[in-house]
Amino acid sequence: MIRLIQQNVFLGIIIVALIIAIATYVVNKNKKESEETIVREFYGLGTIIRLRVDGKNGEKAIQEAVDRLNIIENKMSVFKEFSEVSMINKNAGVSGQEVSSDTFFLIKRAVEYSELSEGTFDPTIMPIVSLWRIGSDNPRMPSKREIERTLKLVNYEDIIINEKSHSIGLKHRNQAIDVGGIAKGYAADEVKNVFENHKINSALIDLGGNIYALGTKPDKNLWNVGIQNPFDTRGEHIGVISVENKSIVTSGNYERYFTKGGKIYHHIIDPKTGYPSESEVISSTIISDHSIDGDGLSTGVYIMGLEKSIKLIESLKGIDAIFITKNKEVYATSGIKNSFNITNTEFIYKDNL
Ligand code: ADP
Numbered sequence: 001m002i003r004l005i006q007q008n009v010f011l012g013i014i015i016v017a018l019i020i021a022i023a024t025y026v027v028n029k030n031k032k033e034s035e036e037t038i039v040r041e042f043y044g045l046g047t048i049i050r051l052r053v054d055g056k057n058g059e060k061a062i063q064e065a066v067d068r069l070n071i072i073e074n075k076m077s078v079f080k081e082f083s084e085v086s087m088i089n090k091n092a093g094v095s096g097q098e099v100s101s102d103t104f105f106l107i108k109r110a111v112e113y114s115e116l117s118e119g120t121f122d123p124t125i126m127p128i129v130s131l132w133r134i135g136s137d138n139p140r141m142p143s144k145r146e147i148e149r150t151l152k153l154v155n156y157e158d159i160i161i162n163e164k165s166h167s168i169g170l171k172h173r174n175q176a177i178d179v180g181g182i183a184k185g186y187a188a189d190e191v192k193n194v195f196e197n198h199k200i201n202s203a204l205i206d207l208g209g210n211i212y213a214l215g216t217k218p219d220k221n222l223w224n225v226g227i228q229n230p231f232d233t234r235g236e237h238i239g240v241i242s243v244e245n246k247s248i249v250t251s252g253n254y255e256r257y258f259t260k261g262g263k264i265y266h267h268i269i270d271p272k273t274g275y276p277s278e279s280e281v282i283s284s285t286i287i288s289d290h291s292i293d294g295d296g297l298s299t300g301v302y303i304m305g306l307e308k309s310i311k312l313i314e315s316l317k318g319i320d321a322i323f324i325t326k327n328k329e330v331y332a333t334s335g336i337k338n339s340f341n342i343t344n345t346e347f348i349y350k351d352n353l
Pocket residue numbers: 120121122123125129135178179180181182250251252255256267268269270271295298299303
């Protein structure tokens with residue numbers, strides 16, 4: 001009897017010791033992780049932002065990045081009545097608006113992408129975007145007449161850039177600029193700069209799918225970034241690319257859209273027609289060193305059509321692309337082919353057009 005009690009006490013002590021050991025291990029592990037990896041998720045630039053940073057200056061770096069993002073949003077959002085971009089729009093056809101270097105630089109680059117993409121990317125698309133209200137709570141289908149009339153206002157060549165007065169203007173009244181197609185790219189580059197200033201050498205910057213993979217993963221392996229399945233919006237991917245120090249930006253028909261009469265109306269508008277782009281491409285991903293290039297180009301090539309887009313991207317040094325078409329074909333440009341792995345067998349990799 002006494003032996004039995006002794007045995008039970010002994011067993012009890014062992015179990016308690018084991019529990020303490022496990023608990024200590026878990027607490028230490030979490031502590032260790034929280035010392036090295038910081039993840040901050042919040043809403044900004046009209047999307048969900050997720051910053052993941054490794055390094056001892058992480059906390060400070062993230063705080064500075066958040067501040068920088070707020071400044072960019074306040075200058076560029078068309079949803080803020082007195083942002084610099086809103087002021088340019090209010091003064092359209094009247095006078096130029098003096099702006100800060102952020103806005104000046106961004107709009108200059110936006111015009112460059114308009115030229116490169118033969119006007120498929122056009123930051124003066126705003127009046128048409130406002131007609132459709134895609135992505136808002138009450139999207140609508142504009143009439144043909146409305147579109148025809150409004151389309152006359154869309155022309156990036158009417159953006160007046162004055163280097164001397166550091167101002168941006170628009171030629172005609174009611175014209176308006178929307179930098180929604182490129183601002184997240186600029187913002188990602190700025191966050192990257194903040195992180196680099198803080199000597200961070202491993203981070204993942206995700207501005208609503210506009211991604212910059214800084215350095216490598218903390219374990220020194222490449223970052224694996226999934227290319228979203230455009231037919232499955234639950235975060236499924238068709239394959240992964242393995243990269244370091246690269247921006248990965250995707251424009252897709254699945255991000256913001258509404259359906260009417262069984263047809264999908266998405267948020268990337270063809271400036272030639274005023275309607276959502278109908279090219280065979282339904283997802284275009286740009287892989288580049290600078291995210292502003294990725295964002296500016298992904299919207300344009302989405303509209304341009306496959307053949308022209310592949311040619312354009314192949315002609316740009318250090319920039320690559322992955323395209324997915326309506327019939328589940330996947331194309332990749334020469335610089336990214338070997339770092340890209342399709343895992344979903346529904347999709348067929350095409351080596352050439
Ligand atoms: P997302 O913001 O979903 O990542 P994009 O970067 O491709 O997608 O930008 C789409 C946004 O750009 C739209 O919400 C709209 O504000 C604007 N836009 C739509 N069509 C064009 C276009 N042809 N040129 C420039 N901007 C566009």
